[in-house]
Amino acid sequence: MAVFGIDLGTTYSCIAYVDDVGRPTVLRNLEGTDTTPSVVFFESPDNVVVGATAKDSAVLEPDLVVSRIKRDMGHDVPRVRHGRPYTPEEISAFILRKLADDARTDTGEPVEDVVVTVPAYFGAAERDATHKAGQIAGLNVIDIISEPIAAAITYGLLNPERDHTIVVYDLGGGTFDTTVITLRGGDIEVVCTDGDHELGGADWDDRLVEHLAERFEQEHPDAGSPLLDKQSEQQLRRDAEDLKKTLSARTQHVVRVMHEGRVATVEVTREGFAELTRDLLDRTVEITRRTLDTAAAKGVTSYDHLVLVGGSTKMPAVAETLQKELQLEPRLQDPDLAVAKGAALYAFEETYRRLLRAGEHDRAEDMAARAGLSPDQQERIAARTIKTVASRGFGIVVTDRDTRRRTVEHLVHANDALPAAVTRDFYTVDPGQTGVDVEVMEQAGSVESGELEDNGLIAEGVLRIPPGKPAGWPIEVTFALDTAGLLQVTSRERETGEALELRVQIGGMSEEDVAESRAALSKVQVS
DSSP, X not given: OOOEEEEOOSSEXXXXXXXXXXXXXXXXXXXXXXXXXXXXXXXXXXXEXXXXXXXXXXXXXXXXXXXXXXXXXXXXXXXEETTEEEOHHHHHHHHHHHHHHHXXXXXXXXXXXXXXXXXXXXXXXXXXXXXXXXXHTTOEEEEEEEHHHHHHHHHHHHOTTSOEEEEEEEEOSSOEEEEEEXXXXXXXXXXXXXXXXXXXXXXXXXXXXXXXXXXXHHHOTTSOOGGGSXXXXXXXXXXXXXXXXXXXXXXXXXXXXXXXXXXXXXXXXXXXXXXXXXXXXXXXXXXXXXXXXXXXXXXXXXXXXXXXXXXXXXXXHHHHHHHHHXXXXXXXXXXXXXXXXXXXXXXXXXXXXXXXXXXXXXXXXXXXXXXXXXXXXXXXXXXXXXXXXXXXXXEEEEEOTTTOOEEEEEEEOTTOEESEEEEEEEEOXXXXXXXXXXXXXXXXXSSOOOSGGGEEEEEEEEEEOOTTOOTTOEEEEEEEEOTTSOEEEEEXXXXXTEEEEEEEOOSXXXXXXXXXXXXXXXXXXXX
């Protein structure tokens, strides 16, 4: 009974499982690498290519390639390829299918039950979209967990000797978050989290792209910008990513920028690269400081380690700056693979615990035996708890009866302990109202605000009211946010003898949409 953990990344993804000696193991793809580029090439309406080949195809056929789709999760921004619009969930499903198919080839076992990780700062809509991407890919998504929790599970496995309080600094390809976590006797508790899901290593790449293009234009002002030609731009992006990686090992490197038959030779130093991107790194430090301040308000003021996760933390400037600014010793911990390994461990342990709770002790024991777990290890797994917090605040739009001003009243707040269930009464504004609009809002900025523009609409619906009711008629609203960060909103009109209930589904795709996409995309070949 194999279960798998998937790190679905902005730029690279990978999949892992617990092997027959109880170790979390990353499975290599058919190309022989641990990580797969999160790039999709729509070769034809019936054939999709994912990974390194797709990334290479971006240079020659950029209009048929999609990358960085993770940044669009939870948003209605379809990409049209071969005349068909594909949602972010569907494009992510192709990446998940590639990972699952390659893992099945590697292990000889079907990939069905999975845990998928998301950035800690992902909101309800993004988490729901990730869950639906897994469903479209034909997978049973056991749970959605935050990347820092997955990293902390791996950290706990590698450092079992004592309890720890750690800061997880997670700088991936497209997202950044920082999380304070305590590990006590094997239990994991998130104290607080913060982040920016539009800040990541891809932004460092973009700065290099702009710099290289600018240097080319300075040398060849009559040739135009390479950024105005899609093929030249894609090649430049490949060169910029390679340059970034090279500057992690070398102090300088030379790049040849080619466009319109012209060539510019550009030398970039590690120091120069750090200066180009100083403000980006400073933003991560600012968010980390804010997280430490929030933790301090909760009574956590000392730390054992600053754990660096995500491939972008391999840039030397990251560790150097964090140590200087925060006076914490950074520890680079398997940055590319730690999240997938932690997700695999979580998937294994959660499946084991669910079997025990369901009374299926024989299956649980068989699962433990296959992984070579001792009775003590089984006992620890059965007892382990993981506690997390809300990444953002959630509320509904309310209208002042006198001024008619519309604001957001939050029922769940950022860093509230999960699961959270809050019920509150709200009231109609006008006499004789036959319905109320239920508008579910999510905190958009780093600070909670009641202003509409500081929040994003993630779901809406209409609850009908019996006729003839006076103004101020009560409406009960319940927000239930589970440990995966998925939100369920229930709005109820209470009256003797009857009750009307509206369930608001978070996310752009309905369950019917998901089923249709799963059926349609199952006919598409993914390689």
